[in-house]
Amino acid sequence: MKHARRKLVGGVFTSLTGLALALILSMLFLIVFDVVRGGAGTMSWAFLTTAPEEGMTRGGIFPALYGTALLTLLMTVAVMPVGVVTAIYLHEYAPKGSRFAAAVRVAVVNLAGVPSVVFGLFGLGFFVSFLGRSMDRLLGGGLVWGQPSVLWASLTLAVLTLPVVIVTTEEALRSVPASQRLASLALGATVSQTLRRVVLPAAAPGILTGAVLAVSRGAGEVAPILLTGAAYYLPELPKGLSSQFMHLGYHVYVLATQSPDVEATRPLLYGTVLALLGLTVALNLVAVLIRARVRRHGRADA
């Protein structure tokens, strides 16, 4: 009798936890459903490949797509070498109990916790005001680098995504069995040769996951680029590294909050959100798939 009551109470609470999960899943579904329903009508090849027209109440989002791609490309070029090499230091070179390695780890954890808008302030204070103005003073060609631009925005995002790359790369290095390193060293290869020819190729899929996650994160962040280079509207595509740029995420913010005619821009807004959401969800799915494959292969090797 008493046991039956305990079982009943347990059943009720267990269902409550299941309900909590159902709540999260249904919110996720609701977001995706709303965006797809609202944006599907607008989404077309023309929408993706034409520029906004008539004060952004008509036309497409090509400049924003182009700007987002350029931004994340530059960011990836900047963040991958630094992130991967830092992870290599932490996992392959750092002596056991190294204080320096511990300090690097603490820094990385804290870097991951810094609010994105503070990264924006940092980009403005360091890259734009300090580096940019110093470059202008040295080169003497007037105001070129000392203002927000796609270069400074992408470098800011590179600092922001650095922890993502370091953590995923280290995980990838950890999944390479020690026996492979030992075999290579025993055959007379040096540590760096072992890294380049044995460890890194084996860890490549995991490192790729880090790159994909970083791109996904970088493509979706708006607060940092708001302060370091994103433009409300530009009639032309960015011409060089010192140009400002349009960005999908910022475009969503602009259309959602600064539009003079909300009803007229509503389809455009939903279309833009669908493009951004599609991009980031696709990237995340790719990362999940690579990861699942790596885990399966990793187990087979071990």
Next chain:
Amino acid sequence: MDARSLGSSFAPREAREAPGLGGPSRWRQRREKLVEAVVTLVAFLGIAALALILVFVAKEALPLFLDTEAMKEVSLSKLFLPQVVREGRPPAFVWQPVSEVPKVSLVPLLLGTLKTTVVALVLALPVGMASALFVAEFAPRRLRVWLKPVVELLAGIPSVVLGFFALMVLASALQALTGAPVRLNALVAGVGLALAIVPVVFTVSEDALSAVPSSYREASLALGATRWETAFKVVLPAATPGLVAASLLALGRAVGETMIVLMASGNAALVSASLFDSTRSMSATIAAEMGEVVVGSPHYSLLFLIGVLLFALTFVLNTAAAAWVRYLNRRVGVAT
């Protein structure tokens, strides 16, 4: 044998620099040393980045405490104590940095951050932890493999999209539900924020719960406890360090999150305890006002000062979380 730190622990330093080596071998040794030096140098960039963030955000805020012009407009008492805004009225907290006489009280912004953060945590902590408990303890194994990545997809949704969703969908739904006089308010922003932090709470909690040794569960079940009793009274307490870490991480994320609050809170810097009033957070203030500010003005420096406060707050939270987890791990004796 531990395969970590190959470069320095596999062989003593003298052995790696054997003196009798000929030309090519010596060249190889030098190259190895050079690679190690470069790798170490690059690893230093992580520390440098964190230091540069603090230095350069603080540097732009510094004029507030040094420049005599700026000190007239901004002082500690003006930032945190009530000020007489209009003759004959009681002193009040007002944030109006671009009026004839700038009013720079940070209290409305601190309150805005507090309100939205509390709403988000009250919603996200129980829901996220309960879901983690379900996935870790009750879900069938085959389902579990799928559930975690799906919930983590929510974490991959950009915050501007969550802000858009809060602005377009949640705001209307919540207004219909609560009858709030203004559409965009602290409650809407808080619910939007909850969507952003619930995956953080879920993932970290689920990792902590899964890391509890199964011998704990087996012992509890063998003593006649039901599955719920085992999960709630044995597994959950053993995972406390991870759950605390999840809460602190979520708190840090909620305090710093910008776009959702910027889009869904209404952005009026009011001093009000009501969740149905429009509100303005610290992070949203930076994002909203940095575009129009005169570079180098006291207002510009003030926005950087808010940034320093946000940085300090999240830094303390992260450090506290790490220290607390280490302490509890030692006490509970479970590796998470």
